[in-house]
Amino acid sequence: MMDYILDRPSSTDEERALRASLVEQARSLVPLLAANSERTEAERRIPEESIDAIREAGIFRLMQPRRFGGLQTDFRTKLEVTRELARGCGSTAWAVSLMNGSSYLAGLWPEQAQKDVWGQNPDNRIAGALTPAERTEVVDGGFRISGKWAYSSGCLHAQWGLGGIQILDGAGEVLDQGLVLMPMSDLTIEDTWHVTGMRGTGSNTLVAEDVFVPEHRFLSAVKAVRNEFGTPFLDEVLYRSPFFPATAIVRAGPHLGLAQAALDRVVTKAPGKPIIYTRFTDRSEAAVTQIAVAKAASLVDTAHLLAYRAAADVDEAAHLGVVPDARARARVRMDIAASIVNAREAIGMLVSAHGAASFAESEPLQRIWRDCEVASRHAVGHSEINAQLYGQALLGVSIDVSPLV
Known part of the structure; x- marks a missing residue:
């Protein structure tokens, strides 16, 4: 396979060594993922055998903060690792990539939200979509949310959901919009992912019905576009990414x-x-x-x-x-x-x-x-x-x- 050199100028030897190790771990999983690819497609979800192997290899933790046992790698590493997984199964690689992307997003939240997700179980995974929910009501201490988030890749294997919301004023004008984190126990999954490709990603629809979300689990996307995040850990390089x-x-x-x-x-x-x-x-x-x-x-x-x-x-x-x-x-x-x-x-x-x-x-x-x-x-x-x-x-x-x- 071709070796592509292009990398950020400040990449360290330690970071490259970790990347090489993780890529090799992913490469070792290719035969298993390939062997399970027909089953993944037929069952429209990733087999638990594949999920367990990916978890044991540490690949679900690529973009999780080190404070919770994560690897907190850079995006170049994530590209290389998910590329290797896709050589075995595209659906599996897609779901793993999107769940890792959700972990990166969770690292932008205030500390309490991150503790909610990973404090009791650092192996928790997150899936969701950025599109806004149908109804968000501002209440004391947070929000009451009802809505659906289609194309939530990996939701069949996640313990937390992520979804977009809009905060409106009395005239219906947008005051703010962003993302919220919700435990999957507060949500249901609507089986909507019936497609001709990427069938195994489980990209179904998350549904919330009058779910309360505390204020600390909201992240303003308006501020995030300006790189103003909720995390107080400003020394964590990954979570300073644009x-x-x-x-x-x-x-x-x-x-x-x-x-x-x-x-x-x-x-x-x-x-x-x-x-x-x-x-x-x-x-x-x-x-x-x-x-x-x-x-x-x-x-x-x-x-x-x-x-x-x-x-x-x-x-x-x-x-x-x-x-x-x-x-x-x-x-x-x-x-x-x-x-x-x-x-x-x-x-x-x-x-x-x-x-x-x-x-x-x-x-x-x-x-x-x-x-x-x-x-x-x-x-x-x-x-x-x-x-x-x-x-x-x-x-x-x-x-x-x-x-x-």
Whole structure:
């Protein structure tokens, strides 16, 4: 596998050693995840065997504060680890990546909220979605919330839920909006995730019915976009990361692994495989295959380099304790979107190079293709929206597409 060097300038030898160890741990899980991938898809959830192995490897703790036994790694490490997992199973990698992303978000909350989540059980996991609930009422000491949060990846394996809310004034104008943390015991899960790809992520809908959330479990997204967080632990580098660029990066790692898995599969299977109705008894000797594999490999390389540049920007900003300007933040979103598009195009090219056999139910390529086609349509990775954001930033035009930059 290609070794990509791009990293933040201040990365230490100790951090790189931890990253290498975690990547190796993830790589050792690939055979198990691959063996369980059909079951993951059929049951529409990750088997407990896989969950237990990932937990024992420490991979659910990538972005958890060290104060609770977490590893508090940087985003480059998270990209590499989730890439490895996706080489075995895209659904598993996606759910693990999003749950780790939720742990990063929880590290931004005030100390009491973090103790609520991890104080009694440091193994607790979090899943949720950022979209706002239907109703939020401000009450004494907190909020009364009713609503639904669709696409809550990993919620079948989480003990806490995370969801967006809006705080309105009497006239219905938004005073603030942000995120709340709720124990899963206060929520129900609506079985809504019936899709053609990423079937095993369990990205169902969390439902709250008149749930009380104490004030300390609210995090203002309006302030977070300005890097004003609730955590008092300002020396914890990870939780100084620019807010929305960091949340965008968590979706890139699985795409890198899916694309790498597709490339490895086609390169391995091409020798000795004929191209029907031609003189080629070994498609690896055909120029059409050679060119397709070379172009796909270049797209996979580009996807990695763009994602790693984005991670280097976010990790370095966190290390320095600075908030990147709008242009730099918009470039991160553009890099992530372009990385995902490059991975998707590579997989499409490789499926075509492998031929109609790619779509046999027993062939992993068809699942890789479906997983990528579904996951790459996530709104955060929307290539045209992110291009408009970046274009506005480059041209000095007011960014009016989304406040989440």
